[in-house]
Amino acid sequence: MSAEDWQSGSNDTAAGGSGDYEGGLHGDNWRRSYKADFRLSGIQANENGSIDLAFIYGTPTLSEGQKANLANPSLAEQDGMLLTFEHTQGNFFGGFNKFIVQYGTDGLAVGGFDNHAGEGMNAQKGKGYRFIDWGVIEQDKWNMGYSFIYGSKDIDETATSWNAPGKTDFYNAVIRPGYKWTENLATVVELGYANERKDGGDWEDLRKVTLAQEWNAGSNFWARPSIRLYVTNYSGDKVQDDANGNKAETMFGAQVEAWW
Template sequence: MKLLPLIGAISVALLSSNAIAEYSPVEFYGYMRGGVGLSSEGGANNKWEVNKVGRLGNEDDLYGEFGLKKELYAEDEVSFVVDSMLAYWEGQDENSLDKSVNVVQLNIQATGLFADKDITIWAGDRYYQRHDVHIVDNYYWDVSGIGAGIEHINVGPGKLSFALIQDTVAGDIDDGQETTAVILDIRYADIPLWNKADLELGVDYHYGHARNEQSLDADDSVMLTASLTQNLDAGFNKTILQLANSGYAEQMTTYGHGNGLIRDAANNEAEGYRIINWGVLSLADNVELGHSIRYAAATNVDSTDTDDSTFSVVVRPMYKWTDRMRTVVEIGGFSDTINNVDSAGSKFTVAQAWIPKPGFWARPEIRVFATYLNDTKNENAFGTGVDNEISVGMQAEAWW
C-alpha cells in the first residue's frame, strides 16, 4: 500500500469545502523511529524482549505515525475536530516485501456543546487515553479502537469519562462465527491528592455479545486500574496497580494492553495483577535517569494449576556533555515463570546521541549505539549454542 497517496487523500478531505483554514490550519503531528544495525550472530540487529529489557539499541524496524487534525467548526465555545492518522511499518530484513500501512485513527471530536464546556463527545477510530512506559515501549492501559464516548465531565474534584469500544478478539468461536465483543471503559481522572500528586481510577469491562443461536463459553472479564502520579521539582514518578480476572488476567503477565483479548473458557477462573513503577528524575544539571520496574502474576491461566509471574527492571541514565550532545546508557533484566517455563535475560546498551536541546524527552534524536544481549535460560536464543550477541547501529527517533 502506498503511503503518499493515502496522506494526499486525507489531506484533500480535510482541506476541502468549508474546512479550508476557516477556523484553524491543519495540524500535522506524529512519531517516527528507524535506523540500521548489524549483530555478531544474527546478521541484522535483533529486537529482543523489548518490553522486558528496554528499547534503546534494541529495535530493528522502521515505524512511523502520521497524524492530520483539522478544526472544522469553532463558534460560541463550540468546536468540531476531525482527527486522522496513518501508521507505517517496515522490517529491516527484506524491507521491500514486509511493508504495511494502516489507518489507526479516524474520528470526530466535539467540545463545548453542553453547559460543562470541558465535555467532549467523540466517535470513530481513536487512540483513546493511552498510558505507556516509553523506555520499554509498552502500553499497559490502551483500549484504542473503533468506538464512541463522552469524556472530561467535571464531577467533584476530578473528571469522568465513558467509552464503548469494539474489540477484535481471538477465541469464543462457534460455528465459524467470531465473537462480537466490546469494552466499556470508565475513568475518573485528575483526582487531587497531596502536593503535586493526582490519582486516576478506571474500570474496563470486556463483554462478549452472543449472536443469533451462538453460545459463548468464555466469561466476560474486568480490569481495574489505579494510577498515582507524583510530580516532582525535577521529574515525576508513576505507580500503577491493575487487578484483573478471566481473559484480562492472562494479559497481566503477557504485557497486554487492555484490548485484543483472548476469550477462552480455560481462563474463566483466572485471576491476575501487576504493579508498575516508572518515572524520570533529574539527578544533577548534567544527569537524568529514567526507570521502569514491573511485577505481574496470574493464576489458573489456561485452566492450569500454576502460578505465572514476571519481573523486570530497566534503568536509563544519561549524561549531558553539551546542550546538543549526550551519552545514554540503558541496562535491563527480567525473570519469568510462565506455564512452568522459566526464562530470564538482560541487556546493556551505550549510545552517543545528538539532540536540538537538552532534556530527557528532547527529540528529534540521532544516536549511534552498541548493545549486548544475554538470554540466561536459552542457549540457542541467537543461534545454535549461542545465548548472547553484540550489535551496533545507528537510529533516529522523533515526535512532533
C-alpha cells in the first residue's frame, strides 16, 4: 500500500445548471453546489501499469427565486455522483497509454459526458458516461499522439431555460503521426473524425485533415516552443455551406505554441 495515496476533500462550485430566471444567475442570485472528492491513486496493476480511482459526490442548493421561476424545481435539485477509473500504461512503445471510464448521475451526469468531470454541476436528473483511450508513441524517427472517445448522456432538460438536447451520443477519433527529419524539424499529419446524434435524430459528422511543417525545441512529442506552417481541410455535416454550397473548407496559416 505504500505506493497508494488517498486524497479527499470538499469544495463548492456554482450550480449553473439550475436554470435561468429574472435577475440572472449571478451575484446574490447565484447558488452553490457542494462537492466531496475522494481519490485513490498509484495502485500497481501490472508491469509499468497503474490504476487511479476517483469518486465525487455533489449536492446543489437553490434560492427561493430560482425555485419560484422553474417549472419543476425538484428536477434541478438533483444530487449527483461521478465515478472515474483510469489505467495508465507506461513504457508503451516509448510513450504511454491511458484508458479511462467515467460515469455520472443526475447533478454530475454531464461530468461523465462532456466537461471537465466534476468541475461544476448541471443540477438536472439524468446519467452520462464516456470511454476514453489516448496516449503517445515515441520512437527515434517518428512519434504519434492519438485519442479515441465515446460518450453518451440522457438528461432531463425541462428544468432549464435553454433548448438543449436531452439525449446525445457521440464518438471521435484523432491520430497525429509525425516524422522527425532532424532534432528540431518534423512533418506532422493530423487526421480527425467526429460523429454526433442528438435526441435520436440523424448522425452528424465532422472530418479534419491537416498537414504541417514544424520547428520544435527538441524531437519529443511534447517539445515546446513550436512553430508550424499548416494547411487544413475539414468537411462533413457540421461544416456550414460555403458560397458555392459545398460542405468543405480549406485553410492555411502559421502557429506558435509555447508553454510556461
